[in-house]
Amino acid sequence: MTFDLHTHTTASDGSLAPAELLQLAQARGVTVLAITDHDTLAGYFSAQHWLAANEAENNELTLIPGVEVSTQWGRQGIHVLGLNVNPHNAQLTELLSTQQQLRAERADRIMRKLEKLGMPGVAQHVKERIDAATQIGRPHIAASLVALQFVDSAEKAFKKYLGNGKPADVSIDWSTLEAVIAAINAAGGVAVLAHPAKYKMTSSKQRALLKDFVRLGGRGIEVISGAQMPDTTKKLARLAQKFDLLVSCGSDFHSADARWQSLGNLSTIPEFCNAVWQDWASAQIR
Numbered sequence: 388m389t390f391d392l393h394t395h396t397t398a399s400d401g402s403l404a405p406a407e408l409l410q411l412a413q414a415r416g417v418t419v420l421a422i423t424d425h426d427t428l429a430g431y432f433s434a435q436h437w438l439a440a441n442e443a444e445n446n447e448l449t450l451i452p453g454v455e456v457s458t459q460w461g462r463q464g465i466h467v468l469g470l471n472v473n474p475h476n477a478q479l480t481e482l483l484s485t486q487q488q489l490r491a492e493r494a495d496r497i498m499r500k501l502e503k504l505g506m507p508g509v510a511q512h513v514k515e516r517i518d519a520a521t522q523i524g525r526p527h528i529a530a531s532l533v534a535l536q537f538v539d540s541a542e543k544a545f546k547k548y549l550g551n552g553k554p555a556d557v558s559i560d561w562s563t564l565e566a567v568i569a570a571i572n573a574a575g576g577v578a579v580l581a582h583p584a585k586y587k588m589t590s591s592k593q594r595a596l597l598k599d600f601v602r603l604g605g606r607g608i609e610v611i612s613g614a615q616m617p618d619t620t621k622k623l624a625r626l627a628q629k630f631d632l633l634v635s636c637g638s639d640f641h642s643a644d645a646r647w648q649s650l651g652n653l654s655t656i657p658e659f660c661n662a663v664w665q666d667w668a669s670a671q672i673r
């Protein structure tokens with residue numbers, strides 16, 4: 388079995404449409420795929436629809452409903468994956484609709500700041516390029532800044548304007564960590580701390596976060612996120628063990644351009660870990 392439990396589509400900031408992602412996953416030999424778009428299940432629903440319509444071509448792939456929710460711990464922004472959630476759960480649906488509203492407001496505020504900083508026309512450019520149903524994120528804004536020649540790469544757009552503490556950064560209160568974990572649990576899913584190595588925390592902070600995460604009902608940690616150093620995997624696996632957490636692995640695939648986020652191309656989780664999918668009876672996989 389080849390698992391990839393963290394991927395994005397055009398429903399958020401991924402470059403492939405859900406059906407394209409499925410086809411690539413099949414070509415890569417992925418057998419269990421979770422679509423985890425930012426704050427939306429729309430990519431999952433659309434993929435599910437495509438699979439149902441193309442049953443004959445799909446003999447291998449199991450699709451897991453998932454979502455990556457933006458939240459914060461103190462002042463640190465963090466991402467929590469909800470894996471194998473019931474995508475129709477009312478509490479989760481409501482939480483995501485709040486998140487979507489916050490995303491739209493945040494984007495407006497960022498683009499207004501850019502305008503004040505002397506970069507007009509970004510909002511219009513973004514609007515013309517992304518579907519109204521797409522969850523807007525900073526990568527869309529970065530792409531427009533590049534297209535309008537205000538910067539020469541998305542990376543620079545983050546470095547100069549959009550990144551934390553930069554001139555066009557805006558702070559927003561996402562749903563609380565408590566509410567996010569509660570909604571994922573209410574939907575029968577597993578709340579997994581996404582890409583813990585990305586938060587640039589000291590290890591004591593990381594432990595404090597995990598303590599709170601577990602206290603609030605979080606049950607998993609992503610020990611493998613894309614291509615990473617074996618040492619990082621080992622450290623995270625030990626943390627999982629210490630906090631009695633299930634472990635997950637995902638590429639965080641957004642587009643074929645990022646080679647360190649290659650779909651389905653992951654190292655195996657250490658043997659002493661308990662995989663998040665161990666309790667997923669095939670009947671449970673929706």
Ligand code: AMP
Pocket residue numbers: 400425457523524525526541542545546641
């Ligand atoms: P947002 O969801 O709007 O907070 O944007 C976060 C997303 O931006 C992440 O999921 C990444 O896909 C992308 N991202 C974060 N940092 C960078 C960066 N330095 N350069 C390019 N993309 C980034």
Ligand code: MN
Pocket residue numbers: 395400425524641
């Ligand atoms: Mn993203």
Ligand code: MN
Pocket residue numbers: 455466581582
């Ligand atoms: Mn993330």
Ligand code: MN
Pocket residue numbers: 393394395455639
């Ligand atoms: Mn992600």
